[in-house]
Amino acid sequence: MTLENDALGGFGDNDFTHGTGFEYIADSKIRFKAGQNMYAPSDLTKSYHIEGDRPYAGMIYGGVGYEFFRDYSPCWTHYGELDFGMIGPAAFCGHT
Numbered sequence: 001m002t003l004e005n006d007a008l009g010g011f012g013d014n015d016f017t018h019g020t021g022f023e024y025i026a027d028s029k030i031r032f033k034a035g036q037n038m039y040a041p042s043d044l045t046k047s048y049h050i051e052g053d054r055p056y057a058g059m060i061y062g063g064v065g066y067e068f069f070r071d072y073s074p075c076w077t078h079y080g081e082l083d084f085g086m087i088g089p090a091a092f093c094g095h096t
Contacts, residue, residue, distance in 0.1 A: 001021070002035075004020075005018045015039050015041060017040045018038040019036070022035065030067075031067075035060070036059070038057075038058040039055075040054070042054070058087065058088075058093020060085050060090070061086075064081070
């Protein structure tokens with residue numbers, strides 16, 4: 001599980017506001033994931049789009065991945081992932 005939020009502090013985040021994600025590893029090769037990311041403009045006092053600033057936005061997603069090959073000697077892997085989701089009001093992120 002991952003939880004990211006500006007309230008926790010940190011460095012520049014390009015208007016990233018919040019992210020929650022879950023990943024389940026079914027076996028050593030198959031992974032399932034789901035999450036939500038939210039973004040907000042630099043000026044939170046405005047509820048309308050500010051020219052040149054990021055709009056309020058968000059996405060909710062799910063995905064499945066498969067590890068095709070793993071080599072431990074140079075420590076690398078071939079991994080593929082398919083993600084799907086919704087953006088805008090369907091992502092439950094407020095202003096979009």
